[in-house]
Amino acid sequence: MTSSQESQIKSSDEQQMEKIRQLVLGEDAHVVKQALRENARELVREVFSEALHDREKQDGSVNKVLSPLVEKSVETSVANHSEQFVGYLYPLVGSLVRKSVTAFITELLEKTNALLENSFTVKGLKWRFEARRAQVSFSQYVASQTFSFRVEQVFLIHRETGLLLNSMSQSVDLGADADMVSSMLTAINDFVADSFKPNADASEQQLDVVRTDDFTLLVKQGPKAIIVAAVTGNMPQRIANQLQVTLEEIHKLYDQDLTEFDGDALVFENTENQLRDCLIAELKPEAKQKKKPYMAWFIILLMITGLGYLSVIRWQTDQLKTDIEKIDLEPGIIITDIEVEGLRTIKLKVLRDPYAPSIADWLKSKDISQHNISVTESAYLSLESEVVKSKVAGTLQNYPGIKLQWTASQPIFTGSLGIADKLQLQDELSRIVGLGFTPNWLDDISTASNQNNAADDPAIIRAILDLNIAKIDKMSVSFDKGQSELSPSALNKLIDMRDQFVEVIKIAEQQKLSIGLVIMGASDTVGSVSFNKVLSQKRADNVKLKLQELGIDENRLNAIGLGVIDLKTTDEGARKVLFNVVYFDAS
Incomplete structure (x- = not known):
């Protein structure tokens, strides 16, 4: 049989086999495809895990294909269910943080050491x-x-x-x-x-x-x-x-x-x-060759030491600031600003009454060094009782014969003074803000002419006289509308007036001066002019009579009615009696 005959027979056999396949499997093997499609899940289920394992073992492609898909799936799930994932991961967070910090420090040490070696060593240069x-x-x-x-x-x-x-x-x-x-x-x-x-x-x-x-x-x-x-x-x-x-x-x-x-x-x-x-x-x-990061450890240790030193200094400064802030509790001292400048310096700004403790003395009493403290003081007048008492005590240092006791917030003065010294003390006490001084506080101080150290100095006596006259000239007594009768408060003022005028008389007699008091009644614009003229005179006369009853000689008093005085700067108007002390040389 020739080769051509053999090829013809072979071709015929292949054609017959193809026809058999089409009869058995169907056109384009659709019979087999249909059978596989119907049983695909069962077939894949039996070999799926083994197939993945074999393919991964063969070329590692399964992990590379699945990793991006899993990452995207996890990303989407975390975005949509973040609260649930927080609950899942919460028990692991502590451990993860510790591991992450450990890894970070290790990596930092290695990088720092490499940087130092490559930058500051001979090889690095x-x-x-x-x-x-x-x-x-x-x-x-x-x-x-x-x-x-x-x-x-x-x-x-x-x-x-x-x-x-x-x-x-x-x-x-x-x-x-x-x-x-x-x-x-x-x-x-x-x-x-x-x-x-x-x-x-x-x-x-x-x-x-x-x-x-x-x-x-x-x-x-x-x-x-x-x-x-x-x-x-x-x-x-x-x-x-x-x-x-x-x-x-x-x-x-x-x-x-x-x-x-x-x-x-x-x-x-x-x-x-x-x-x-x-x-x-x-x-x-x-x-x-893995090198131990000695240089990195040294640099980090140096940094930690420096930070620790700076932290200690800052803590000490904060403690010092807290101690200094207690000065605000001292009477007569108010902190307006306190701040830390730099690491150690403290800048302190205060208001201090002159009679309050000095800042330097207070710091010294608290064993606080003033080396790093910058103090700026501004003066002010304190009304605190402790400061007022210190002012009174300071005033009495010039009057050793006077003793002082306090009953609540009112002082009680006892002792003996000359007239001039007593008047001088009265003037000094009246100038103390917050004391509320009244002259009757000095009634228990007896006067002794042989103790009047300033009686021989006419200039001093005349200055004291002028001072007391000025006080009387500033006094006034108020009345209600259309009234000329004295109110209880007016009577109290007249008692003070009597005391002041008696002292003035004593000083004036020492200087051989003839002294008198002009009492001037006034009225506001309500009512007729004639009525107000009579009312103002009646007010002056009533004040004169009351001063006579309090012991003032009638010959020293002169009452006149001024009539209407239109003063719109006061709610009480001009419904007052005013005073003016006059004196003449009697020699």
Whole structure:
């Protein structure tokens, strides 16, 4: 049998087998497909986990495919059910925080130590000089001296369009110009393909390796995508092998996406898991030796010591400030401002009555050093009882013959003084703000002519006389509308008037002066002029009669009615009796 006959018989058999398949399986094997579709869940259920295990064991692609899906699923679930996840994760947070802090401190120590070694050691200074001379960044030079090789960046490029699909880099800075690098590589590759002769198998020339002074570009071509790796150092073969494995894996997983690519690279975001496997690095033998970060520990210990010292100083200053603020409780002292300036200096601003304790004495009594305290004082008059009592006691230092006792807030004076000294004491006490002095407080002080130390000085006596006359001239007695009768308050004022005038008479007699008191009645504008004239005179006469009853000689008193005085600056108007002391030389 010839070969042609054999081929005819074989062809006939194949045709018959094809007809049998169509009868058994149906057109396009739809019978088998239908059977598989109906039992797909049972069939997959039996082999699903084993198939995933075998595929993961074979090439590790299952984890790379599922990781992005799981991440997105978890992200969506956390966004929609955040409160539930907080409850789930709460028991783990403490442990996670402790581990994270430990890892952070360890990493910080290692980085700090590396930075110190590379910056402040002889080797670090030498590397800086070499990097400047080579016109490269210090970090790049350190990497070249530390690593035998390192894949700095990986690009995934669509072969047909030359567009960048994704990229991964060792640092963020290197990934900034990924699109520009991708475009340049595509342009260079097209130039090589168009400008040089085809290979022996009629395929186009393609770039495999591009070398520069700083790094090497390793290019792996695929039917639909290209992977390019930027490598520093001496590139081993295993980098090329890893790129080839990654490229094949991406073609398997994203074959349809690569075929239907329309410029949207969003679908290739999940290729980070595959591209990250290409970021391979290997330290030089001397760099692998792990050094203990003594210098980093020393710097950190120094920083902690400094911070601790500053904290102690600040705490001491705050305590000192708290102690100084207690001065505000002292009578006659008010803190207006207190603040800490710098680390130790305290600036204190106070209002202090002259009779209050001095700031320096108070600080000394509290064993507080004034070295770092700046005090600014402003004077004011305090009405606190303790300060008023101190003023009274200070006034009595010039009068050793007078004793003082306090009943509640009123002083009781006893002792003996000359007339001039008694008048001088009366004047000084009347000037103390907040005391509310009245002359009858000195009634228990007896007068002795032989103790009048100032009686022989006419100038002093005349000054005291003028002072007391001025006080009488300022006194007045008020009346109700249309009334001339004295009120109880008016009677009390007239008693004070009598006491003041008696003292003036005594002093005037020593100076041989004839003294008198003019009593002037006045009225407001209510009523007729004639009525008000009579009313004002009657008011003056009533005051004169009352002073006569209180012991003043009638010959020293002169009552006149002034009539209407229109004073709109007071609510009481001019319904008053005014006084004026007059004196003449009797010699």
